[in-house]
Amino acid sequence: MDEVSMIGLDLAKGVFQVHGVDTTGDTVIQRQLRRGQMIGFFAKLPPCLIGMEACATSHYWARELTALGHEVRLLPPAYVKPYVKRGRKNDATDAAAICEAMASKGMTFVPVKTPEQQAGLMLHRARRLLVTQRTMLANAVRSHLAEFGIVEAPGEAGLGRLIPLAVDAADPSLPVAAREALAMLAAQLKDAEIKIEALDREILAWHRAEDASRRLATIPGIGPVIASTIVATVGDPSRFRTGRDFAAWLGLVPSQHSSGGKSVLGPITKMGDRYLRSLLVLGATAMLRRKTSGYGPWLASLLARKPARQASVALANKMARIAWAILAHGGIYRKPAAA
Template structure:
């Protein structure tokens, strides 16, 4: 029988091919170098190519799709159970990809376009620089604390610490030089972050989906741009709002047995960056819940009266994710319910 499905395990220089026919019989196992991959698929009849979803997989999906093949991406956690214990190698990974893709209930990951990956590159670079900025700020605070100088928390209060160091005549010159070097690097990173955020906001203004998402309380242009670039036009892949929230890891873990339901902490599956931004946005809305005059604000205040703040924050992030799914599915903007007439007039 002819080959109908190929499991392709990709890497930087070595690619493993596992070809199977319609009934799952192995037709070919082969290792390819990077320069051999495209000629191999050019000489192959049209078939379905399955790869684990990763950054490079989207590039190869576009390349192999241009050669006429049907390319599908599958989540790595879906493949992992099919790798035989003690036989973790490239050939076994490619075979496991085929086995996982053959399951009737498998769900595939949409391949991203060049434009989507370009915007996501801005978000990835910003996330890295924000992490480095936090590390440098902590290093500055730690260095100053060694000499008895402290300032309130927050990146915006860092200049107060700089002023304290400048005014302290007992601060050693060696430490002052180290502090100045770290401060210079921190300020340079802040400028790069600002430049990246300007580009991200520009994308949020151009994207219809991002503009709709930005109408949700707690979702700003950066979060809206990230969701729009990640999901694109593939929101239909999620059957319901709960499936979307579950994909983001904002639903509780289940430890149920014998008909008894036990729920734990959130799964933290899916896209970590989107989940983090949603939780940060929800945190800001929880702090201003007293003045949040809408049905969502009343729901948040009622939950705060019964539950810890952190739990309410995650619950609100879950609600925001579900609202985002509804807006993307229906092509609508967010309309707050339960607002008083005075509050609506003031907002207008």
């Protein structure tokens, strides 16, 4: 046990796999632990380096093991996969792959989130789930009523005119069974909207309590939802050297295919946090649709050269870079002066 210098830990719901090596790379520990044995086992070990994949419960265990004096590093699962031996996919192989990947030079690690950061992200995850359910329920109400020839214009106004038909059953063409089913869907839709409004209030309160989030909200196209998501997701901005590194981490930079000295840029990589990337693109798209000025002649020049869809992604990239600069260097957004 005293010779252990590095451990790869494969997390699971009930059974955890431990793979430990010494300073020479030889395996000295290879065993399974139940959930209740985790704290007791690692409390007996001298401080060592522990690696885990950044997945469900990883941040919790990272905080617990750090409190015991160990150094914990979280690895992106995509970076661990190349180290898994082919044809031998099991927990023991995964733990060994984590240990090997952690020893690789140049490996990128995921920062451990605090309970406050995870709580803030939980508000956003719950809101996203409810928004998805609201969209599904609205589409269901529309499609079911369309089967009886009752159709309204797209948007909230049209849906607002359809809901009374589902709740009050004023239309005699609707059978009784259909009225009951539609009334249940309408009630569920209303309940989802109430819960989304409650989560919006919680997110706004979290945003107002964070100085960094309030400063990010000064950027055109970024409101409390996007600002609070960035602060809760990024954590320490110093882990990115430049704003471009942050944009690349979000997958907002072009993919590159180079061969024979010829470089071809393709669509964006779409790597990183999908939720945060989609929020930034939505914020940029809303700015273009509303024709909101805030980026000086740069945006006008971009729209003159690129289609609207490419312009919205480019604007999202710029918003991400500005957000990193504000997080890393402080201050608020200042509108560029006209040339």
